[in-house]
Structure formats: C-alpha cells, structure tokens
Amino acid sequence: MTKAFRFYETGGSDVLRFEDVTLGTPGEGEVLLRQKAVGLNYIDIYFRSGVYPAPSYPAGLGLEGAGVIEAVGDGVTDLSVGDRVAYAAQPLGAYAEARIMPAKGLVKIPDDISFELAAGAMLQGMTAQYLLRRTYKVQKGDTILIHAAAGGVGQIVCQWAKHLGATVIGTVGSPEKAEIAKAKGCDYPILYRDDVVSERVMDITKGQGVDVVYDSVGKDTFDDSLKCLKRLGMMVSFGQASGAVPPIEMSKLAPGAYFLTRPSIFQYTATREELLATAQDLFDVLKSGVVKIDITATYPLADAAKAHDDLEGRKTNGSIVFTV
CATH class of the missing domain: 3.90.180.10 (Medium-chain alcohol dehydrogenases, catalytic domain)
Structure with missing residues (x-):
C-alpha cells in the first residue's frame, strides 16, 4: 500500500x-x-x-x-x-x-x-532543449522572445539561449521578476502589464523584430506575439496558461510569411x-x-x-x- x-x-x-x-x-x-x-x-x-x-x-x-x-x-x-x-x-x-x-x-x-x-x-529542461535546439535551432546572433521569462522554462531558456549567443528579450509580470530574468541572462525584460510587448520589441530591435517567439501563455499573448516577429520568423506556441488560442486564419501569417508550430515534449x-x-x-x-x-x-x-x-x-x- x-x-x-x-x-x-x-x-x-x-x-x-x-x-x-x-x-x-x-x-x-x-x-x-x-x-x-x-x-x-x-x-x-x-x-x-x-x-x-x-x-x-x-x-x-x-x-x-x-x-x-x-x-x-x-x-x-x-x-x-x-x-x-x-x-x-x-x-x-x-x-x-x-x-x-x-x-x-x-x-x-x-x-x-x-x-x-x-x-x-x-520536464522544463527537456522542454527548453527541444525549443532551442530542435524546434527553432538558436544560433549566435539570433534575437529571441521568451514569454514568462522568470518562470521555470523561461529561466532555463534565458540561460541556454544566452550561452548560444542569442540576444534574449523576455516578458515578466513585476519588477522583482524582471530582476530574476535579468540575472538568468535576459537582456531586455519587458513588464507586460506596463508596456505593449510588440511595441517594446520593435523598439529594442530597431523595427526588425525577433527570429523566434517562444509563447507558453496562449490566448492573451498570441496575436501580439505575431507582431514581434521579423520576416520569416517562427512563432512557437508551446503552452496556454491564459487559455487556448482561438482558431486562427492562416492569413495572419501572411504579413511576414511567418512559421507557426505547436510542439509537445512527448513528440x-x-x-x-x-x-x-x-x-x-x-x-x-x-x-x-x-x-x-x-x-x-x-x-x-x-x-x-x-x-x-x-x-x-x-x-x-x-x-x-x-x-x-
């Protein structure tokens, strides 16, 4: 027993x-x-x-x-x-x-x-591994956006991506969590309650956008995440903490010929x-x-x-x- x-x-x-x-x-x-x-x-x-x-x-x-x-x-x-x-x-x-x-x-x-x-x-570490090394293989010089940068997966992604030579932008919910993310290698923590994330990302990247967005939040962030991508960028939706992403029109991917994937660690x-x-x-x-x-x-x-x-x-x- x-x-x-x-x-x-x-x-x-x-x-x-x-x-x-x-x-x-x-x-x-x-x-x-x-x-x-x-x-x-x-x-x-x-x-x-x-x-x-x-x-x-x-x-x-x-x-x-x-x-x-x-x-x-x-x-x-x-x-x-x-x-x-x-x-x-x-x-x-x-x-x-x-x-x-x-x-x-x-x-x-x-x-x-x-x-x-x-x-x-x-679970969090192997999730970070497949996100960074297989779903979108981060290279030196890439710029990435990771939502929930002070969370379990977020902290690992920040450290690992920084080691790979990427510039790391992350969203956080408080100044305290911004300090946590920064200590883990996040170059630009964004307070999502205070700023429009896509606008801050475009400011940081001088209008270029990021190579990849790693989004575990889902419904609340999906549309704005697309606005953060550069041309031919990849949107990786790997969670839905705020709820499921509603059905989307494929035309939403057209402005930058974006790639969209919904991966799972078990695959x-x-x-x-x-x-x-x-x-x-x-x-x-x-x-x-x-x-x-x-x-x-x-x-x-x-x-x-x-x-x-x-x-x-x-x-x-x-x-x-x-x-x-």
Whole structure:
C-alpha cells in the first residue's frame, strides 16, 4: 500500500484526493519506482482542470519525478534495482510515493545531480532543449522572445539561449521578476502589464523584430506575439496558461510569411534514442554550469493542492518540487 493523488472529476485544486493505492508487481518492460521527489508543472493544472483530457477516471496526476528502482519486470535490460532515475513521461501518476512505471520513459541520473534537481529539471529542461535546439535551432546572433521569462522554462531558456549567443528579450509580470530574468541572462525584460510587448520589441530591435517567439501563455499573448516577429520568423506556441488560442486564419501569417508550430515534449522524446539524447544534452549543460536551475519552492507531496493554488496565483517562479 502506498499513497497517491487521484482526481475523479476536473475542476479546481479541491478535486485532488490523496488516497491509499495498491501497487502490483512490475510487468513486461516496467519497473517499481520508489519516488524521492516530484516536479510541479503547469501542465498538471491543464490536466486537473480539464484543458487536457485525462485518459480515464479516476486519474493520477503529474508527469515528472525522480527516485530509486526497487524492482524490474521482464524485458528490462538497461535498468537495474538500485538505479537512480528520473523521468518526464506519460502515463500520468507522478504525484505518488511509489509507482509502476514503463522503463522506456526513465533515464539514469548522473551521480552529481540530486533527486530534487532532477525532478525539477526534467520536464522544463527537456522542454527548453527541444525549443532551442530542435524546434527553432538558436544560433549566435539570433534575437529571441521568451514569454514568462522568470518562470521555470523561461529561466532555463534565458540561460541556454544566452550561452548560444542569442540576444534574449523576455516578458515578466513585476519588477522583482524582471530582476530574476535579468540575472538568468535576459537582456531586455519587458513588464507586460506596463508596456505593449510588440511595441517594446520593435523598439529594442530597431523595427526588425525577433527570429523566434517562444509563447507558453496562449490566448492573451498570441496575436501580439505575431507582431514581434521579423520576416520569416517562427512563432512557437508551446503552452496556454491564459487559455487556448482561438482558431486562427492562416492569413495572419501572411504579413511576414511567418512559421507557426505547436510542439509537445512527448513528440520530441517519442523514441528511446530521442529521450536519451535530449536528457544527455540537458545533463551536460547542468553539469557544466551553463544552466543553473533554482528550486525556488518545495512542498510536501501531501500539500499538492496548496502548491497548485500558488502556481495558478502567480506566487511562484522558477522550479517547484514536491518532497516524498
């Protein structure tokens, strides 16, 4: 018997239930994972609230964690009992003390990376990796715009993009968050409550616009984000914290022959080879110090509802981790 969060209907944080669950033994291609830390991400709120549909109910919650393998099922050849591992992978169910997990979604953690750092880095860090190195491959001399620059993904993108030689423009909600973003490599923090972002971007770029916009906000920022692009620029809509982007007319892309994409980490790590390469790239920049991830808040796993409220209320920045 172990404890895990379940929800039986979508809604606010009050739908979460911390319950006793029974785990079986790992089957073909599975492991039993005793968790040490769990990552909190905005995608968890999407599932809990119904923006993204859960496959069935009651549903587990969470897609990121780290721990120690306690048992392996048949057919698992590259992982062993006692291995320290982490994941940012389906199925839902990371909000748990222990779980049965498909081995194909797990990667070994380097010895010098803690469980807490791994749990706070995998989803956001691998998201930053595919955004910067695959969706639009940032090069020296590029100018980028990252929304929510003081958030978990935003801070990683700022540091990594700066290392790649880009000029980084970022949006933030307060002067305090502007200082956080600036400390992480954001050259031009924009207070989106005080300024029209596209106008400030055009001022900064002398009317040229940016090569790429990374937008996890969605409905509230999409149209203005397009106005920030230079000719042949790319709009990367990878989240919807403010709500889903309404259907758009393709003619909106015509003024600059813009490119538009809606990527997902699960497509960029769909094969074992892609997952391992993405994670290795992330571990390399963490170990070298190119990217430093601040665990800005930790909560006991039992306090998941409070953590959700704080995240939705914009009371947090950086990476948030549950301790198990």
